[in-house]
Amino acid sequence: MDADPPCAVGGCTGHGTKLCSRCGQKAYCSPECQRKDWKVHKLTCKKAETPENRIGDLLRQGRLFSAQCELEQLQKPNPRLAAELEEKMKFGTLSEVVDDVLQLQPIEGFGLGYVAAKELLPGQPLLFDTAFSSAPMDGDKEFYCTIAEKAIRKGHGDRRVSARADAQADFYYDSILKLGTKDSHDRATLEETDMDPEMREQILVCSIAEANSMYCTEDPSLLALFAAGARFNHSCAPNATLESSKSTLLVRAGCAIPMGSEVTISYLPHQLLLEAGAKRRERLLNGRGFHCRCQRCESEQDQ
Numbered sequence: 001m002d003a004d005p006p007c008a009v010g011g012c013t014g015h016g017t018k019l020c021s022r023c024g025q026k027a028y029c030s031p032e033c034q035r036k037d038w039k040v041h042k043l044t045c046k047k048a049e050t051p052e053n054r055i056g057d058l059l060r061q062g063r064l065f066s067a068q069c070e071l072e073q074l075q076k077p078n079p080r081l082a083a084e085l086e087e088k089m090k091f092g093t094l095s096e097v098v099d100d101v102l103q104l105q106p107i108e109g110f111g112l113g114y115v116a117a118k119e120l121l122p123g124q125p126l127l128f129d130t131a132f133s134s135a136p137m138d139g140d141k142e143f144y145c146t147i148a149e150k151a152i153r154k155g156h157g158d159r160r161v162s163a164r165a166d167a168q169a170d171f172y173y174d175s176i177l178k179l180g181t182k183d184s185h186d187r188a189t190l191e192e193t194d195m196d197p198e199m200r201e202q203i204l205v206c207s208i209a210e211a212n213s214m215y216c217t218e219d220p221s222l223l224a225l226f227a228a229g230a231r232f233n234h235s236c237a238p239n240a241t242l243e244s245s246k247s248t249l250l251v252r253a254g255c256a257i258p259m260g261s262e263v264t265i266s267y268l269p270h271q272l273l274l275e276a277g278a279k280r281r282e283r284l285l286n287g288r289g290f291h292c293r294c295q296r297c298e299s300e301q302d303q
């Protein structure tokens with residue numbers, strides 16, 4: 001006996017072997033019959049609350065970390081959703097504040113920074129980001145120039161080459177160029193000179209890359225530029241930790257963090273945090289262009 005229902009299209013004698021993937025209710029014998037019925041079926045088709053549909057929604061919202069966690073929980077691997085997630089991770093313009101636990105706001109004397117919007121627990125995932133650009137440090141060029149070149153390439157060029165290129169260009173103008181420069185005078189000085197606009201932009205983006213790129217914890221010979229991750233301020237006694245590759249970044253709470261406290265990361269590799277203050281501060285000044293004013297440095301200098 002055949003258990004398949006008849007195809008939902010009136011007059012079709014086929015068996016309904018394929019269910020509508022959206023509602024999981026109507027059965028069709030072929031994609032052609034499903035297409036034929038869609039005009040009518042769409043009026044009543046309700047998205048079923050399946051894990052796959054939820055993951056699809058998360059991917060559409062750009063919440064890649066949540067999508068990845070749910071994907072890992074699926075009983076049966078779903079290669080289509082896994083491929084969509086991988087593609088979006090490479091896109092380089094998506095970030096997620098996990099469960100809205102952080103708020104980006106002005107921090108007195110430090111520009112913008114992230115503050116805990118809830119009580120945070122040790123190890124809790126806080127922010128997931130995708131790298132807009134990355135570069136190896138051992139290339140034949142200064143790595144910041146390489147990162148900057150890649151960023152510029154994404155921001156320029158003919159529009160409408162692809163939706164992806166357009167989205168990256170928009171992101172470059174809306175987010176990357178708004179990040180701070182290594183030396184805050186750079187921007188003002190550049191704006192005053194009548195330098196060739198291309199040259200001006202190259203200098204500006206190099207300075208932005210230098211001030212905001214992060215070393216990759218998975219491979220410290222790589223640096224990457226994460227637009228959302230770049231808004232964390234530095235502390236030599238950070239309360240959050242980084243897990244990063246050349247394309248993704250995950251920031252976790254390093255300890256319990258009370259609601260309303262600033263969440264900080266370290267721009268320095270772990271070994272350097274064990275060094276004396278003068279060495280840390282020198283490295284931050286030379287590499288990042290700022291005098292560290294974190295609580296640890298301030299109290300060391302008071303002594």
Ligand SMILES: C[S@@+](CC[C@H](N)C(=O)[O-])C[C@H]1O[C@@H](n2cnc3c(N)ncnc32)[C@H](O)[C@@H]1O
Nearest residue numbers: 110111112212230231232233234290292293294
């Ligand atoms: C990667 S950005 C961090 C986000 C930045 N506050 C913003 O508004 O975009 C690095 C810049 O933040 C400031 N900053 C971050 N941590 C600091 C610290 N510990 N001491 C002094 N300035 C700091 C410096 O101006 C530095 O160039």
